[in-house]
Amino acid sequence: MTNKPVKKGAPAPSLDAVLNTIQSGDCIEVMNSLPENSVDLIFADPPYNLQLKGELHRPDNSKVDAVDDHWDQFDSFAVYDRFTRDWLSAARRILKPNGAIWVIGSYHNVFRMGAELQNQGFWILNDVVWRKSNPMPNFRGKRLTNAHETLIWASKSESAKPTFNYEALKALNEGVQMRSDWVLPICTGHERLKDENGDKAHPTQKPESLLHRVLIGTTNPGDVVLDPFFGTGTTGAVAKMLGRNFIGIEREETYRKVATKRIKNVRKLDNEALEVSQSKRAQPRVPFGQLVERGMLRPGEELYSLNGRHTAKVRADGTLVGSKDNKGSIHQVGAAFEGAPSCNGWTYWAYKSEGKKVPIDNLRQQIRAEM
Amino acid sequence: MTNKPVKKGAPAPSLDAVLNTIQSGDCIEVMNSLPENSVDLIFADPPYNLQLKGELHRPDNSKVDAVDDHWDQFDSFAVYDRFTRDWLSAARRILKPNGAIWVIGSYHNVFRMGAELQNQGFWILNDVVWRKSNPMPNFRGKRLTNAHETLIWASKSESAKPTFNYEALKALNEGVQMRSDWVLPICTGHERLKDENGDKAHPTQKPESLLHRVLIGTTNPGDVVLDPFFGTGTTGAVAKMLGRNFIGIEREETYRKVATKRIKNVRKLDNEALEVSQSKRAQPRVPFGQLVERGMLRPGEELYSLNGRHTAKVRADGTLVGSKDNKGSIHQVGAAFEGAPSCNGWTYWAYKSEGKKVPIDNLRQQIRAEM
DNA sequence: GTGTGTTTTGAATCCAGTT
DNA sequence: AAACTGGATTCAAAACACA
Numbered sequence: 001m002t003n004k005p006v007k008k009g010a011p012a013p014s015l016d017a018v019l020n021t022i023q024s025g026d027c028i029e030v031m032n033s034l035p036e037n038s039v040d041l042i043f044a045d046p047p048y049n050l051q052l053k054g055e056l057h058r059p060d061n062s063k064v065d066a067v068d069d070h071w072d073q074f075d076s077f078a079v080y081d082r083f084t085r086d087w088l089s090a091a092r093r094i095l096k097p098n099g100a101i102w103v104i105g106s107y108h109n110v111f112r113m114g115a116e117l118q119n120q121g122f123w124i125l126n127d128v129v130w131r132k133s134n135p136m137p138n139f140r141g142k143r144l145t146n147a148h149e150t151l152i153w154a155s156k157s158e159s160a161k162p163t164f165n166y167e168a169l170k171a172l173n174e175g176v177q178m179r180s181d182w183v184l185p186i187c188t189g190h191e192r193l194k195d196e197n198g199d200k201a202h203p204t205q206k207p208e209s210l211l212h213r214v215l216i217g218t219t220n221p222g223d224v225v226l227d228p229f230f231g232t233g234t235t236g237a238v239a240k241m242l243g244r245n246f247i248g249i250e251r252e253e254t255y256r257k258v259a260t261k262r263i264k265n266v267r268k269l270d271n272e273a274l275e276v277s278q279s280k281r282a283q284p285r286v287p288f289g290q291l292v293e294r295g296m297l298r299p300g301e302e303l304y305s306l307n308g309r310h311t312a313k314v315r316a317d318g319t320l321v322g323s324k325d326n327k328g329s330i331h332q333v334g335a336a337f338e339g340a341p342s343c344n345g346w347t348y349w350a351y352k353s354e355g356k357k358v359p360i361d362n363l364r365q366q367i368r369a370e371m
Numbered sequence: 372m373t374n375k376p377v378k379k380g381a382p383a384p385s386l387d388a389v390l391n392t393i394q395s396g397d398c399i400e401v402m403n404s405l406p407e408n409s410v411d412l413i414f415a416d417p418p419y420n421l422q423l424k425g426e427l428h429r430p431d432n433s434k435v436d437a438v439d440d441h442w443d444q445f446d447s448f449a450v451y452d453r454f455t456r457d458w459l460s461a462a463r464r465i466l467k468p469n470g471a472i473w474v475i476g477s478y479h480n481v482f483r484m485g486a487e488l489q490n491q492g493f494w495i496l497n498d499v500v501w502r503k504s505n506p507m508p509n510f511r512g513k514r515l516t517n518a519h520e521t522l523i524w525a526s527k528s529e530s531a532k533p534t535f536n537y538e539a540l541k542a543l544n545e546g547v548q549m550r551s552d553w554v555l556p557i558c559t560g561h562e563r564l565k566d567e568n569g570d571k572a573h574p575t576q577k578p579e580s581l582l583h584r585v586l587i588g589t590t591n592p593g594d595v596v597l598d599p600f601f602g603t604g605t606t607g608a609v610a611k612m613l614g615r616n617f618i619g620i621e622r623e624e625t626y627r628k629v630a631t632k633r634i635k636n637v638r639k640l641d642n643e644a645l646e647v648s649q650s651k652r653a654q655p656r657v658p659f660g661q662l663v664e665r666g667m668l669r670p671g672e673e674l675y676s677l678n679g680r681h682t683a684k685v686r687a688d689g690t691l692v693g694s695k696d697n698k699g700s701i702h703q704v705g706a707a708f709e710g711a712p713s714c715n716g717w718t719y720w721a722y723k724s725e726g727k728k729v730p731i732d733n734l735r736q737q738i739r740a741e742m
Numbered sequence: 743g744t745g746t747g748t749t750t751t752g753a754a755t756c757c758a759g760t761t
Numbered sequence: 762a763a764a765c766t767g768g769a770t771t772c773a774a775a776a777c778a779c780a
Binding site: 055057061077106107108110111112113114115117118119124125126127128129131135137138141142143144145146147148150152153164166169177178179180181285287288289290292293294295298299300313314315316317318319321327329370371 | 448483497502505512519536538555583643644714
Binding site: 057058059060132133134135136137138139140141142145185186188189190 | 769770771772773774775776
């Protein structure tokens with residue numbers, strides 16, 4: 001097929017010709033060549049427009065492999081906004097009236113995408129937070145760990161009736177309603193595709209678990225899912241596995257090659273195999289600081305060791321000052337008092353309530369019960 | 372005070388007059404009456420119900436005057452964008468060059484706020500997800516549970532140096548770096564303010580735990596924190612408790628009343644509880660040469676890298692000569708040995724005392740203890 | 743194979759003070 | 762103003778190495 005925009009009046013090519021293929025070329029041109037109102041879902045992971053300055057090293061002096069690819073370079077917000085407007089309106093044209101779109105991004109670009117979605121008349125259904133269980137830390141200690149990315153799920157219009165498999169998502173979530181925050185690990189290990197040198201084939205490969213949840217929740221088997229920034233084809237691989245049809249668009253030949261091979265090796269699951277690997281539910285960690293933030297303990301309040309020998313005062317940042325001016329976490333101060341190498345502060349300290357000592361662990365239990 | 376915009380050339384009123392008060396009136400007018408570059412932090416939770424009535428003007432500057440005033444979706448976004456632009460630029464003017472701003476919103480408005488922040492030259496530092504531990508479920512089962520809201524933390528410019536209490540936040544999070552996703556319960560129970568009928572006093576009262584984390588992390592005691600959409604004064608209550616100064620602006624008298632009473636009952640914590648964990652960066656610098664001058668290390672003495680691979684000799688001027696005849700500071704020689712771009716010599720080198728390797732950092736600690 | 747310790751790595755707008 | 766330099770800074774998971 002050609003990548004030329006459709007001429008006015010020319011019959012749009014049938015969708016069947018491009019079903020379950022990867023089209024080469026610019027995604028706007030390719031989308032413009034497809035028939036309007038023909039696609040059930042669009043999943044788009046466009047360049048984020050990161051603006052990285054110098055190099056970044058980890059504390060052990062190793063260099064961080066940055067996303068410095070040419071396709072992520074834009075001269076200004078104006079240029080990026082035009083790009084966003086153009087590909088979104090091309091996507092909008094080919095979407096069925098009851099179709100939906102997902103976009104994913106970070107704070108660098110997601111606000112601009114969200115605003116443009118709204119400007120074009122898309123109707124936002126949810127924003128979804130992908131909370132990474134193993135994000136890259138902030139090595140210089142100058143910011144918060146950038147531990148999430150944002151997805152936006154939107155229908156073509158306010159009155160549309162997009163597919164939403166409520167019960168399937170509820171089942172995925174151990175029987176309770178699926179929330180707008182999804183805890184999933186980043187793509188590593190065997191799932192992460194490598195090139196012939198053993199380097200990562202694509203700098204920003206998304207985990208299949210993310211696409212799995214998107215496709216299970218917002219498409220049906222047989223639906224057509226289009227990904228205009230196909231990369232190494234995670235969308236296509238998961239779509240094939242789940243019995244959905246995909247259309248990929250990708251400019252870079254190297255990515256297309258990797259994706260083609262990858263998808264060829266995917267086998268469609270039998271229906272019974274659609275059971276999902278659930279993220280293990282470990283006992284969630286509760287930082288002591290949360291008791292302070294939540295007002296369960298007040299800064300300045302006295303804590304008492306359960307053995308009755310020591311006291312310490314709570315500070316606003318969740319650390320303690322012991323009566324010997326020893327500062328640190330509940331564990332550190334406890335250990336210092338006991339001259340022990342370590343100490344479980346949760347079982348060491350108590351607060352006073354109506355004159356009685358109550359272990360602070362009770363407060364932790366309370367928080368866990370809410371989670 | 373009056374709410375008129377400041378006339379050109381008129382002296383801006385001193386900030387002291389409004390410190391720890393709640394100003395009535397339109398937040399844009401009040402902010403315009405304050406001196407520029409005077410506020411350390413702005414926390415803003417703007418309305419986004421698109422029924423802003425008197426607060427809003429159409430793009431052609433005609434006033435939107437009634438609840439049932441009909442405007443189409445495009446109009447309403449344009450109106451909201453203008454409102455956002457106006458209050459953000461008023462906020463920008465009064466912010467100190469190294470000040471910062473937090474805004475909070477949901478998918479209805481946060482993308483527009485984020486884009487406008489960037490357009491005005493604010494520099495996004497993080498977006499933060501407030502993950503609600505007890506959100507309202509989606510009753511109709513047509514969407515995901517809307518279980519989070521988004522905050523954006525931004526400095527006034529790319530080159531600004533905003534306050535960030537890295538160690539304090541790390542302490543709040545049980546010793547690991549604070550992430551961009553914050554799990555906190557919504558505001559309920561005793562904390563939720565009620566009116567005389569027992570109904571909630573404000574529809575979107577934010578939890579104090581959220582403000583606690585914001586203020587501990589990005590302000591210092593004595594800073595000035597302004598909240599242009601004060602509501603029932605959560606920002607003021609937490610600011611007072613944590614020894615920060617606040618300026619509230621609120622147009623609704625009922626909210627001002629509730630907030631005034633609420634804040635009056637708050638007691639400032641004593642200074643000891645307000646002290647938070649300090650970064651090493653805050654500690655005084657000790658030149659390595661001082662160890663030599665003070666005779667803690669002798670010129671000619673051998674140093675050993677803690678990894679056991681390299682040695683170097685101390686020279687009288689506090690530089691080293693490595694075994695490869697590489698000369699320079701403790702950092703430079705360490706970096707040369709490791710072929711690394713940089714090296715912290717304090718943690719790289721050790722001297723021998725009674726046959727045992729002792730990190731030279733111990734000697735620095737000793738000096739700092741005397742200071 | 744099994745268990746244990748070490749190394750590697752991930753969409754990152756990641757320094758501050760002095761000369 | 763630009764260049765230099767001291768020195769502060771990381772978490773989880775998987776791969777890998779080795780006993």
